[in-house]
């Protein structure tokens with residue numbers, strides 16, 4: 001039997017950020033990851049503090065953005081890879097009214113640090129933006145594929161990664177110890193993203209037929225080649241256009257609560273290509289398409305912590321549409337709760353579900 005502090009199930013951004021807390025605090029751990037349906041791999045990895053539809057700050061914007069930028073810089077250094085690109089985000093204005101709303105918002109205390117208080121003129125003839133752009137400060141993008149692949153390699157080299165499906169049926173809890181195969185662990189962290197719906201320890205849907213706690217939300221991107229677009233910034237209009245380099249752009253994403261498969265669809269490809277054609281005037285070719293499932297929740301807040309049944313089976317899930325941005329700060333909060341007895345914020349504590 002190998003005695004360790006933690007078993008971690010799932011190595012998306014939730015798993016990675018929690019492993020980093022464990023490493024910093026010299027805790028021993030083993031990760032199980034099936035490597036199939038990761039939302040983190042598919043994500044464009046945009047760090048953005050503002051809701052660009054309404055010009056309001058995101059939930060805990062300042063804390064999440066500051067912590068995540070510092071976290072990804074640190075991880076880049078640790079793994080010696082270029083993870084973070086601090087690229088500006090430009091929001092295309094649709095009207096003079098939107099320009100005015102932006103200027104009013106940029107004057108508000110909670111947004112003044114994020115919204116550049118001038119209208120940026122469009123000088124790129126391949127983009128339709130007669131009313132110009134609003135520029136968001138403190139934005140960036142993470143190369144999530146590079147992050148996942150490099151982090152796996154890092155764990156493999158330390159013999160801390162088991163690349164297989166975790167089998168919930170053989171997990172036992174004896175005298176407050178988690179037993180799994182030849183491992184004895186003080187705690188187990190379940191960070192399986194939307195697949196947590198297969199976890200028998202996660203709360204089931206209400207018997208009355210109400211909504212499951214974890215609501216999968218499928219998102220698809222197309223990758224396009226557009227040599228004449230010549231764009232260095234991220235663009236937000238009816239969709240995001242994210243420059244990947246070499247004339248490639250990630251364009252999307254879609255939102256669907258109907259289809260839980262991870263297959264790409266013709267409908268999404270056509271929808272995204274038709275929206276893109278209304279934003280740019282140059283030609284483009286769709287060269288690839290990806291799909292992932294966002295782990296969203298009923299109240300749009302994550303699920304952190306333990307249920308009444310066990311103090312050692314811990315959930316870190318529900319990262320929703322902005323997990324890349326919020327995970328570094330949430331992992332810290334979860335670790336402080338588990339190891340230092342600090343209270344979890346009520347709005348992220350999974351125990352709130354008992355009141356639903």
Ligand SMILES: Cc1cc2nc3c(=O)[nH]c(=O)nc-3n(C[C@H](O)[C@H](O)[C@H](O)COP(=O)(O)OP(=O)(O)OC[C@H]3O[C@@H](n4cnc5c(N)ncnc54)[C@H](O)[C@@H]3O)c2cc1C
Pocket residue numbers: 009010011012013014015032033034035036037038039040041042043044045046047164165166167191192193194195196218219220221253291292293294295316317318319320321322323324325326
């Ligand atoms: C299309 C799309 C675009 C997005 N864009 C952004 C963005 O720009 N910015 C942003 O902040 N967020 C974005 N998000 C949201 C963000 O990607 C998610 O919130 C986040 O990736 C969720 O991470 P996770 O670790 O919880 O889950 P995942 O990344 O899905 O990871 C879960 C892991 O658990 C493993 N697993 C599951 N079950 C088992 C098991 N039984 N045994 C072993 N392993 C298991 C899976 O294989 C997977 O590797 C986007 C999401 C999507 C889908």
